[in-house]
Amino acid sequence: MTIRKRYIFCAAIGVFSSLISNAALNEPIDIIIPATDIDNAKMELGKKLFFDPRLSRSGFISCNSCHNLSMGGTDNIKTSIGHNWQQGPINSPTVLNSSLNFAQFWDGRANDLKEQAAGPIANPGEMAFTHNLAVNVLESIPQYVQEFSDAFKQDKIDIDQVTSAIAEFEKTLVTPNSRFDRWLQGDKNSLTRKELAGYSLFKQQGCVACHNGPGVGGTSFQKMGIVSPYKTENPAVGLKAVTGIASDEFKFKVPTLRNIELTYPYFHDGEAATLTEAVDVMARLQLGKKLTEDENSKIVAFLKTLTGQQPSFILPQLPPSTNATPAPKPFE
Amino acid sequence: MTIRKRYIFCAAIGVFSSLISNAALNEPIDIIIPATDIDNAKMELGKKLFFDPRLSRSGFISCNSCHNLSMGGTDNIKTSIGHNWQQGPINSPTVLNSSLNFAQFWDGRANDLKEQAAGPIANPGEMAFTHNLAVNVLESIPQYVQEFSDAFKQDKIDIDQVTSAIAEFEKTLVTPNSRFDRWLQGDKNSLTRKELAGYSLFKQQGCVACHNGPGVGGTSFQKMGIVSPYKTENPAVGLKAVTGIASDEFKFKVPTLRNIELTYPYFHDGEAATLTEAVDVMARLQLGKKLTEDENSKIVAFLKTLTGQQPSFILPQLPPSTNATPAPKPFE
Numbered sequence: 001m002t003i004r005k006r007y008i009f010c011a012a013i014g015v016f017s018s019l020i021s022n023a024a025l026n027e028p029i030d031i032i033i034p035a036t037d038i039d040n041a042k043m044e045l046g047k048k049l050f051f052d053p054r055l056s057r058s059g060f061i062s063c064n065s066c067h068n069l070s071m072g073g074t075d076n077i078k079t080s081i082g083h084n085w086q087q088g089p090i091n092s093p094t095v096l097n098s099s100l101n102f103a104q105f106w107d108g109r110a111n112d113l114k115e116q117a118a119g120p121i122a123n124p125g126e127m128a129f130t131h132n133l134a135v136n137v138l139e140s141i142p143q144y145v146q147e148f149s150d151a152f153k154q155d156k157i158d159i160d161q162v163t164s165a166i167a168e169f170e171k172t173l174v175t176p177n178s179r180f181d182r183w184l185q186g187d188k189n190s191l192t193r194k195e196l197a198g199y200s201l202f203k204q205q206g207c208v209a210c211h212n213g214p215g216v217g218g219t220s221f222q223k224m225g226i227v228s229p230y231k232t233e234n235p236a237v238g239l240k241a242v243t244g245i246a247s248d249e250f251k252f253k254v255p256t257l258r259n260i261e262l263t264y265p266y267f268h269d270g271e272a273a274t275l276t277e278a279v280d281v282m283a284r285l286q287l288g289k290k291l292t293e294d295e296n297s298k299i300v301a302f303l304k305t306l307t308g309q310q311p312s313f314i315l316p317q318l319p320p321s322t323n324a325t326p327a328p329k330p331f332e
Numbered sequence: 333m334t335i336r337k338r339y340i341f342c343a344a345i346g347v348f349s350s351l352i353s354n355a356a357l358n359e360p361i362d363i364i365i366p367a368t369d370i371d372n373a374k375m376e377l378g379k380k381l382f383f384d385p386r387l388s389r390s391g392f393i394s395c396n397s398c399h400n401l402s403m404g405g406t407d408n409i410k411t412s413i414g415h416n417w418q419q420g421p422i423n424s425p426t427v428l429n430s431s432l433n434f435a436q437f438w439d440g441r442a443n444d445l446k447e448q449a450a451g452p453i454a455n456p457g458e459m460a461f462t463h464n465l466a467v468n469v470l471e472s473i474p475q476y477v478q479e480f481s482d483a484f485k486q487d488k489i490d491i492d493q494v495t496s497a498i499a500e501f502e503k504t505l506v507t508p509n510s511r512f513d514r515w516l517q518g519d520k521n522s523l524t525r526k527e528l529a530g531y532s533l534f535k536q537q538g539c540v541a542c543h544n545g546p547g548v549g550g551t552s553f554q555k556m557g558i559v560s561p562y563k564t565e566n567p568a569v570g571l572k573a574v575t576g577i578a579s580d581e582f583k584f585k586v587p588t589l590r591n592i593e594l595t596y597p598y599f600h601d602g603e604a605a606t607l608t609e610a611v612d613v614m615a616r617l618q619l620g621k622k623l624t625e626d627e628n629s630k631i632v633a634f635l636k637t638l639t640g641q642q643p644s645f646i647l648p649q650l651p652p653s654t655n656a657t658p659a660p661k662p663f664e
Contacts, residue, residue, distance in 0.1 A: 085417035274655045
């Protein structure tokens with residue numbers, strides 16, 4: 001329902017604010033709206049926390065390590081590197097536009113960004129810390145204590161505040177004003193003929209059945225390998241791990257295609273190195289279609305028009321630890 | 333000679349530009365001057381390269397991983413984490429104000445920032461790449477090719493350009509306008525009585541013999557443990573590794589004390605967790621003096637006035653890899 005409401009809101013804003021052509025209203029993809037209603041104190045605090053490796057056991061891994069905001073909100077590695085160089089089980093999804101997803105993680109096990117942010121901190125294969133230890137670190141740093149107090153008006157820091165602040169920052173990580181969005185808003189010169197042909201194919205071939213909404217994805221779970229099975233050595237079982245329902249095996253959240261040029265490699269196992277490969281596999285396995293080289297190339301051209309304005313902010317300065325701050329333990 | 337000239341230049345600028353009190357000219361510490369004469373195209377390119385983990389074999393480690401510009405240009409870990417979570421042999425020195433050092437690395441094995449930048453990329457225990465492979469990655473990325481061409485006016489990218497660009501960016505990472513520098517420039521209210529007493533002790537006790545110049549260090553090699561031997565399990569032998577001269581054993585470049593509040597833990601082995609401990613050890617081992625708690629606390633208060641304006645810039649966006657870009661190899 002929330003997602004649905006957001007679509008309606010997006011469309012409404014579109015009409016009033018940007019002299020949209022009528023066409024846009026009939027399109028299955030909505031423009032990205034810059035974040036509004038942001039609590040600035042929480043957001044600025046969350047930005048620091050997002051970059052702070054002291055939320056990890058090693059003192060080396062921050063949210064930004066695997067959701068690198070210099071690189072499309074991903075690490076551009078097949079599966080991520082965790083504490084002690086452990087190989088992660090799954091490809092890091094982009095944090096960009098993740099507020100538009102109807103659920104978080106590939107298997108949707110978190111309902112929202114706040115719930116998601118709690119996961120990696122305490123995951124032994126990722127940041128390998130505990131929520132209590134993370135809070136202890138933050139409470140030993142007077143500047144953090146002050147900022148939490150200012151943002152949350154409470155006496156003590158708790159993990160709930162930590163993840164709320166990170167989620168507030170992440171809400172700002174949307175990427176409006178892509179060339180495709182400008183086209184949706186009526187600027188007919190913002191796409192080339194080839195890119196438009198790619199968009200037509202994207203609709204005609206059925207890609208939009210799953211990749212729709214402002215995120216061009218992130219609105220449903222779908223089985224990886226509907227028409228033909230997907231072969232992978234990756235052990236992830238998808239939604240089944242959450243629901244326990246056998247038929248949910250290999251169902252994953254449909255990923256956003258926003259900024260897809262930046263978020264290689266592709267799929268939950270990161271096994272598709274290029275967009276060309278990803279489009280080919282998707283067409284065959286999900287739609288039962290073998291695209292020609294020309295069709296593939298047109299769709300790829302269209303996908304590259306989904307790169308929006310990247311978040312732009314000054315690299316945050318983290319408040320220093322004190323004599324009371326527990327030291328990180330990278331090698332224990 | 334270069335260093336000496338720089339001091340004279342700094343002092344001269346000080347006189348003309350900021351109505352310095354005469355006192356400042358007699359002080360053994362000079363103010364930090366913001367970087368001038370920066371080649372903007374090289375600097376902006378170098379900023380991207382500094383943040384680009386594709387200069388490492390894993391695609392995960394960038395210059396900023398161990399010289400984190402959110403954390404005083406260090407990683408705040410005893411010794412750094414390298415490729416495959418290898419434990420580094422030595423504490424990562426801050427990159428802040430490193431342009432003021434008379435040599436680079438703890439053992440001075442690089443003459444300047446450009447020479448230094450080449451080291452970690454190819455060090456098997458750090459970024460574990462090769463210069464050739466790093467250049468191959470960059471040449472596969474059209475936006476980099478264009479930026480190198482604009483900055484260096486040459487046909488092909490080479491490692492020399494890579495390290496020149498990184499060094500140009502690093503020249504901008506100076507931290508002017510600390511409270512101590514404002515005091516040097518005549519603002520007598522910028523330091524408390526305790527901090528001033530700490531500065532007097534810092535001079536009287538002999539700390540300035542080694543910690544002097546604009547960097548408050550970085551002007552000489554000194555033996556770690558002059559009066560009493562320094563006990564450590566760290567295997568680094570210091571300058572001897574460069575010169576082969578037996579008497580250079582345990583001689584290290586005197587580190588800068590600028591931003592020392594941010595660059596914990598201390599010493600080449602990172603074994604001093606707090607400034608209190610570091611000041612105590614230095615006084616005993618280097619000067620043969622046992623400071624009282626009060627003296628120690630005053631010196632620590634003074635040291636904290638050396639925190640300057642941190643570099644402030646928008647997090648760079650890295651150009652995406654292409655189908656031709658060699659994939660990173662984090663787990664091979």
